[in-house]
Amino acid sequence: MAESKEESKLALITRFIRQFPDFPSKGIVFRDICPIMKHPAALTAVMDLFEKHVRETHPLVDLIVGIDARGFLFGPLLAQRLGVGFVMVRKKGKLPGPTVSVAYTLEYGTAEAEIQEDSVSPGQKVVLIDDLLATGGTLFAACELMKKQGAEILGCLVVVELNDLSGREKLKPHAVFSLIQY
Template identity: 50%
Template sequence: MTDTAYADPQPEINLKDFIRGVPDFPKPGILFYDISTLIRHADAWQIATARMARAVAAFKPDVIAGIESRGFLTAAPLAQRLGCGFIMLRKPGKLPGKTISLQYGLEYGADELHIQEDAIIPGQRVVVLDDLLATGGTLAASIALLRKVGAEVVGASVLIELTGLKGREKIDTDLNALMSYDM
């Protein structure tokens, strides 16, 4: 891999200009940061993935793990760009074959993540990706699940971090956020 593979073609571009804020979604009082407006803009998406690839490459991962479902949108292209494998962390009933699960609590209830039993070779270096870090529950659970199956979680990366929700405090590995918003 050469440094030019991760060169930022337009370092002056502000990716926040391509993120749409949607008020009162999914419920009143929530401002939803919509990444679909970034992804559909080819140049901005290329720049975003180049910037994330540069940050994630520093972790020297063997495998990139994406959290269902929007985490797949960043994890898959980064894995391809970095020459890594890609694995999916999914909700119950979404993965074929035998899976290992982890239940975790959220501020509004409980949830569960699954990984295929044979997805990780113990000791593999893994970086976990998602679109957004808010309260940190899902990302922290993903890291715990990956460790449960023998992964060495060397980092995490997100497109957007909502800093006011303090999710970073729940993450016990290096974390890179491409953009952040104060709340």
């Protein structure tokens, strides 16, 4: 049976995800998406699959919300394809002007995520995007920021999902769409 276009795009993307054992610490296998960015066909495949999913599942999206920092790589490209705006969720202290922030827990401590106060209006429909879903802490914080602003969260998109870390559970009831799962 012939491989579908979607399957061949997923196979291409998978070819360009490198694995680094024991990084950043022993026992961790780091999934590096940087080679995708160097290979135009792989990057196009990622964007094609994200665009198809959003157009079919969330046709009334108003904004794509990218998570610092790798969500900034995919988010603007997707927003441009969809003809919608792009908003950044940054680490605390990186945005000028009035901001709204949320503290969250990481494996190694705590952090804060923030957005500019006027970046999302109540009722706007948003899709959040990042490169990887592990424990879900960062995406959860971004969802909390969207709730603070009164946005309607349509779903979350990631290139890679690490199933063993159960990040999807932390994000419920929000839908998660991942291209590659490990």
